[in-house]
Amino acid sequence: MRWIWIDGFLEFESGKRARSVKNLSSAEDHYAQHFPDYPVMPAALILEGLAQTGGILAGEANQFREKVVLGKINKASFSREFTVGETLHYEVELVHIRPEGATASGKVLVNGICEGEAEIFFAHLDQARSRQAFGEGNFVFTGEMRHLLDQAKRAGAPKPSQS
Amino acid sequence: MASHEEVLSKVSSTLVEALNIDEDEINPESTLTGDLGAESIDFLDIVFRLEREFGIKIPREELFPEAAQTSDVELLKDGKYTPKGLAELKKGMPFADFSEFEKNPEASQLTNLFTVNMIARFVQDKLAKAGKA
Numbered sequence: 001m002r003w004i005w006i007d008g009f010l011e012f013e014s015g016k017r018a019r020s021v022k023n024l025s026s027a028e029d030h031y032a033q034h035f036p037d038y039p040v041m042p043a044a045l046i047l048e049g050l051a052q053t054g055g056i057l058a059g060e061a062n063q064f065r066e067k068v069v070l071g072k073i074n075k076a077s078f079s080r081e082f083t084v085g086e087t088l089h090y091e092v093e094l095v096h097i098r099p100e101g102a103t104a105s106g107k108v109l110v111n112g113i114c115e116g117e118a119e120i121f122f123a124h125l126d127q128a129r130s131r132q133a134f135g136e137g138n139f140v141f142t143g144e145m146r147h148l149l150d151q152a153k154r155a156g157a158p159k160p161s162q163s
Numbered sequence: 164m165a166s167h168e169e170v171l172s173k174v175s176s177t178l179v180e181a182l183n184i185d186e187d188e189i190n191p192e193s194t195l196t197g198d199l200g201a202e203s204i205d206f207l208d209i210v211f212r213l214e215r216e217f218g219i220k221i222p223r224e225e226l227f228p229e230a231a232q233t234s235d236v237e238l239l240k241d242g243k244y245t246p247k248g249l250a251e252l253k254k255g256m257p258f259a260d261f262s263e264f265e266k267n268p269e270a271s272q273l274t275n276l277f278t279v280n281m282i283a284r285f286v287q288d289k290l291a292k293a294g295k296a
Binding site: 071072074096101 | 204207
């Protein structure tokens with residue numbers, strides 16, 4: 001199952017911040033159920049998109065030597081619902097990174113207006129859970145995510161025209 | 164110079180933020196897991212926040228000593244710390260109050276050593292060594 005909840009990166013500043021984009025398309029299956037005749041992007045999937053943006057930022061900062069997993073979301077708030085046809089921008093900044101994990105702050109913007117915020121905590125599994133064994137299949141840093149990262153690196157310098 | 168009360172107050176605020184609890188739920192003797200509901204992932208988050216709040220570095224093994232995670236039967240046998248294991252623990256956790264724990268040193272009760280006061284004493288020592296308290 002595809003589990004990538006961002007469409008691509010617009011900006012990527014290694015170890016500092018990243019901005020990704022998610023277009024809410026009616027082609028996505030979940031709108032049929034969430035909700036019938038009233039398609040709303042599930043808040044949990046928005047948080048997943050923010051976490052993937054921040055997770056790849058944290059992973060890349062250590063050249064993916066660590067397995068980055070979403071540890072917890074301490075706070076999250078949204079000012080409204082988001083529906084099909086809208087374009088969400090996820091802006092995530094790394095607040096703190098060290099061998100055992102990282103914290104990040106994320107924002108959801110629509111047309112430049114902040115409509116949601118979240119505080120995200122990531123754990124580096126190899127450091128924090130070194131005595132446990134996990135398979136690669138548990139992680140989102142698959143080939144598909146690496147492809148997005150390549151896009152992110154190409155995005156590299158900020159592009160004002162895309163903001 | 165930060166007094167113990169000042170450090171305790173900032174540690175309490177940090178825990179309130181990290182664990183999303185109300186200020187009136189916390190007191191100096193609260194245990195992080197039993198009373199405040201902290202899970203293992205929260206400990207890492209708390210360490211990060213303390214580092215930011217106090218401008219200190221907290222290596223993982225300083226707060227969670229190797230003896231606390233041991234599988235050495237000389238230190239931990241049948242789920243209980245041996246006298247040698249208890250001595251190692253005390254050496255690794257000089258800021259913890261062992262008076263209750265040592266009566267029945269079961270590994271499952273180890274997390275009860277992590278109280279708000281214990282964290283504050285640990286932080287104050289770090290600050291003193293860094294010349295900040």
